[in-house]
Amino acid sequence: MSKTEVVVYRNPDLLAAAAAARLVTRIVDVQAAKGSASVVLTGGGTGIGILRELRDSSARDAIDWSRLDIYWGDERFVPADSDERNEKQAREALLDHVPLDPKRVHAMAPSDGEFGDDVDAAAAAYAEVLTDEVPAFDIMLLGLGGEGHTASIFPESPAVYEKERSVVAVRDCPKPPPTRISLTLPAIRRAQDIWLVTGGEAKADAVAQALAGAGEVQIPVAGARGSRRTLWLLDQGSASKLTKVYQTPSA
Ligand SMILES: O=C1O[C@H](COP(=O)(O)O)[C@@H](O)[C@H](O)[C@H]1O
Numbered sequence: 001m002s003k004t005e006v007v008v009y010r011n012p013d014l015l016a017a018a019a020a021a022r023l024v025t026r027i028v029d030v031q032a033a034k035g036s037a038s039v040v041l042t043g044g045g046t047g048i049g050i051l052r053e054l055r056d057s058s059a060r061d062a063i064d065w066s067r068l069d070i071y072w073g074d075e076r077f078v079p080a081d082s083d084e085r086n087e088k089q090a091r092e093a094l095l096d097h098v099p100l101d102p103k104r105v106h107a108m109a110p111s112d113g114e115f116g117d118d119v120d121a122a123a124a125a126y127a128e129v130l131t132d133e134v135p136a137f138d139i140m141l142l143g144l145g146g147e148g149h150t151a152s153i154f155p156e157s158p159a160v161y162e163k164e165r166s167v168v169a170v171r172d173c174p175k176p177p178p179t180r181i182s183l184t185l186p187a188i189r190r191a192q193d194i195w196l197v198t199g200g201e202a203k204a205d206a207v208a209q210a211l212a213g214a215g216e217v218q219i220p221v222a223g224a225r226g227s228r229r230t231l232w233l234l235d236q237g238s239a240s241k242l243t244k245v246y247q248t249p250s251a
Helices: 012-034 045-055 058-062 086-093 119-130 201-211
Strands: 003-009 037-041 068-072 074-076 139-142 167-170 180-183 193-198 229-235
Touching: 003 012, 012 037, 012 045, 012 058, 012 139, 012 193, 012 229, 045 086, 045 139, 045 193, 068 086, 074 086, 119 167, 119 180, 201 229
Parallel strands: 003 229, 037 068, 037 139, 139 193, 193 229
Antiparallel strands: 074 180, 167 180
């Protein structure tokens, strides 16, 4: 049975710094145990903030970046040079500043890439990158929206009902840009550790509903559970509607 834990930090800056420190520790531990590690990145303010903190931390040198696979949980289907692209934001925040093996950086296709504007083909190609058996990712970072979406799986949308495919094209998203590519919940649940990272009061209802056991069709983030561990890393704003008291580090 996997564990669900919640840690609440005083503010979003502390949350990002602490999550970056946790990432270093977990990646180093996994690399020591298995030789290499895999991390799935998220877009969004908190997710990208964590990458910036990692870039600026001297502890980042403890990671063997050449033995790290990078994936994405979702991507906005826009041109490669669009500032909306999760990959571009992650590269600017961290990936361009560390000695990763480019062959181990597994980005989703942009809308001006080899599949042109065919988002279904781009999603199918990413499913092939993941292969028939989706990797048991070591760490998956996920953000969430105030209405309960995670990755690009929105409430009551076709993606939330997907049971077979690991990656789907997503259209008509309520949050722009409207066209995206996303891992599905079955693929997300292949991850060993899922870290749900989010700050701000706008996320408080979704956090409270997910932790109270909401259904994943209405609140997709409720369906994001790691096979080993599910860790919610929150600030006081996003935790403000939780009824139970959770661990709150004073530092
Ligand atoms: O569009 C997206 O939004 C969510 C959450 O972003 P936030 O800025 O509101 O925290 C993110 O998890 C997802 O990867 C991204 O594509």
